[in-house]
Amino acid sequence: MSVLVASDLDRTLIYSAAALGLDMPDAEAPRLLCVEVYQGRPLSYLTETAAGLLAELARTSVFVPTTTRTVEQYRRVRLPGPAPRFAICANGGQLLVDGEPDPDWHTRVRTTLAAACAPLDEVRAHLRATADPAWLLKERAAEDLFAYLVVERELLPESYVKELAQWAAPRGWTVSLQGRKIYAVPEPLTKSAAVAEVTSRTGADEVLAAGDSLLDADLLLAADRAWRPGHGELADAGWTAPQLTVVEEKGVVAGESIVRALGERASVAGARAGARAGGEVIRAVSRGRD
Template structure:
């Protein structure tokens, strides 16, 4: 079944069984979609449920009943302002990388981080030197398939999940993910699940709760 449309065209899918399991999970627990997608990109998705809480933009946005929590957004931006270098400097780094010709798309996500999309996965160069330079300025670089993310180190999914758990009165967290940016969230959970494919699987990532 289709779960996402882009410009009116089907773009993402899940099995009917998966959709039923999502509905069951939403009824049995506090289901919290968590994504690096921007709010607009997340809102293209329809999983057949309406969770009270959702986390987008890698923790930069906390949606409550579909509306952004402005207090959380302000707190996140304050943390970034005090613990990471200017976004403009990172944009300049992204522009230099794009000038090498391997970048198809370069975007700023809600004024919080930058991501690049390569023409093809094999075209992404060795970026370890760039990552080290960014780390010294409070930023991190994550390569995931054709995408390269440049994010403030303090911008994390797990920080937003701690806030959701506080508001929901939740005592335990189970989390699932396949992205390298999910590692902190999975490590913080009592029970963590990852599929046998994707970046975490390819990197051999594991944890005692996995």
């Protein structure tokens, strides 16, 4: 039996300086490892303990980074441990195999979106028309699949995200606020669909997942066991599910707790599988003697 671990990256496993949440005395803060550099500057971190745990997890399971980042943004991240065979980018729109996008998967996704959702151009036009330059920093499209705004959170009206979600829903789109970014994503564009594809290809028997935002909810629901941190959209909404474990910590130390929990569960599943396999071998030998 193989265990597949599908985890969101930003604010689940890795953290920007603004999201670290180091509210303990400086002398007690954990040692950090930088895993992403952008424009010559360090950008994302995890604790050194989490780095060791993640490297071991990547060696003992099918570890699949599962992110809303574009392929280009994902390639900036240097996670500890062996390079993942599979990675999911663009919220499920891109499936990387040995570091390269799978064109057949991407074509299947685009066909589904074209049949089920309003076009991206219509959504981007609405975003441009409704975003106020007083708080809008950037408007972008990702992989020609979804759109997002980068905003000044302090100036963003509380009603904007709710009103945008109400406009988007009848058009087959969903909205998520994560840090300084407001995402508008087609409803069929999901991490869980891409994880299901990887599960089918690998023959994994158990799927573990972790995430912090509303865009991770489908992934967590589809997993056999799931974890979320004590911060983020899901925490703010009090979101839960029968198979979900809530990690009470916040910030980068929550990421460490999540990696530890994933590793412990993967080890338990692997041990059980080994015991079953050993039992089957013994029974087969006994039948041969009979």
